[in-house]
Amino acid sequence: MTANYSSYRTDRLTAGGATAVNVRNGICHHVIQLPPLATLEATGVVVHASADAITFVAASRPPSRPLDPADIDALLSLRGQVFVTGDFNSKHVSWNSRITNAAGRCLLRVAERHHALGVGPYDPTIFPAGGLPDIIAVVKGVPHQITATTRTALSSDNVPVVFDIDLDALQQPRRDISLAGIDWDRFQAAVTDSLAAATPPVEAGADAALLHFAATTNDAANIATPPRPRTPPDYSRQLPPDILAAITEKSRLYREWQRTRNDDTKRLLNRMRRDIRAAIDDRRHRDWTNKVATLCLDDSSARRTTKRFLRRTQRIPPLMVHGQAVCEPAAKADALADVFEAAFTPIEDPTDAVHDDLVAERLPHYF
Incomplete structure (x- = not known):
């Protein structure tokens, strides 16, 4: 369980695997019941964005089961925008795989019938690399540019894949009202122009005048507030280069130990794990110490930090x-x-x- 995230998982009836979707608690979402699937294991969550809802599905197909096109057809038939990702064990050159197998051709035919797009990284997602990408995404109706990249943040032989959805390509930057960054001269000019341009008639009453004034000030505040970027921060790349290099080397050692089962490699791997964990903990404690040292009661930084710890985001179900x-x-x-x-x-x-x-x-x- 990840802190500040809601986790939804579907366990396999037999030992050996499961699918899960983690959603940040501050995001409006709800879990859905997927249609019966014959060869796929899947978990679905609907995320309500500012413009529309997107159904995210984490799916997996064991290599021993042949891909049933009816399963892909059922997932892509879900209403609205659909983002299905996981290990389908389906290889095709359309999503940057080196080879093409029968499951890949079947998946591509069903995706094209639904006007869906297959997205995969250029790098291998499993070591040793057999057909390059195994983890891909099948996207339907999402009007944004999507790119896939691999990370070396875990020690598994399966490499994590990050799918970036470029929201800035089709959407305007968000303008949240912020008193700290507002341009007060522009705000005053916007309020003056709006009130001079149109005012409710006298016979409309005081309530109409108050509503008009509130709408005018709110619109002026939105105009005078500078836009904020939509790109979320990439916390995984805030580690220093030496720790990132150590994590990459640890992943390489783990894959080597999986192939060779050498005791010396295993001892070196365990030592690197302890050193990396100690280095990350030391950096986390050092960053927190520096942050506490900069807190001040005069500029409300201490109050904001305390409020962030005390605030608990509650997800209201639909x-x-x-x-x-x-x-x-x-x-x-x-x-x-x-x-x-x-x-x-x-x-x-x-x-x-x-x-x-x-x-x-x-x-x-x-x-």
């Missing part, structure tokens, strides 16, 4: 309405309103003449 998952707050409110409206029984005449006569008869006895 509502299921008529078999459909509703995640947005406005859509949830509308769904609840529809339920209450359907359950409410209107009463034409709320008065009860018998009860009123009884109250009128008994009430004088108490005075």
Whole structure:
């Protein structure tokens, strides 16, 4: 389990493997039930982005099972944008594999029928490399540029693959309101121009005037706030070059030990693991010590750091309405309103003449 992430996994009924999807807690998402699959093992999660929802599926096909095209067809038939990735053991030159096998040709035919795209890295994803990429992604309806790169961050013979979705290619930079970076002169000019250009009529009342003023100030703040880049930080590359080089060498030693089972290689591998863990812990402690030394009560940096530790992001599950998952707050409110409206029984005449006569008869006895 990764800290600050929600993990969803599907274990194999027999020993030997599983699929999982990890999603950061601050991202609106929910797990879905995938259609029955004959040869694939898969886990699906729907992530609700700012523009649309994307279904991410982690899939795997054991080499002993032949690829059933109906499985790929069922996954790519999911509604909306679909991103299916995993080890399909399907090789084809279309996703940078050196060879092509029957499973790769089958996967390509189904993907083309759904107008989907196969994306794979240029480097091998398993050592020793047989057909180059084994971990690929089959993408349908995602209107962004996607690139695949390999990393040497783990000691497994399977190399991690990172798929980067370029959101900046088709979307404008995000403009979150930030009082620290706002241009106040531009904000004042925007408010003045908007109020002078259009004002609600007097007969509309005070509520309309307040709503117009609030919308005007909010739009001006968005205009005066500088854009923020959408590219997420790559924390894996913040390690110094010597530690990254040691991790690469440790991965090479592990693959060598898997092939040779040499005791000297195993001892050297264990020593490197301990040294790398100690170096990373020492760097983490040193960075934290330096950060604490720079905290100050005057500029609110201490308060922000404390708030970041105390804040716990809670994931609110979606509502299921008529078999459909509703995640947005406005859509949830509308769904609840529809339920209450359907359950409410209107009463034409709320008065009860018998009860009123009884109250009128008994009430004088108490005075």
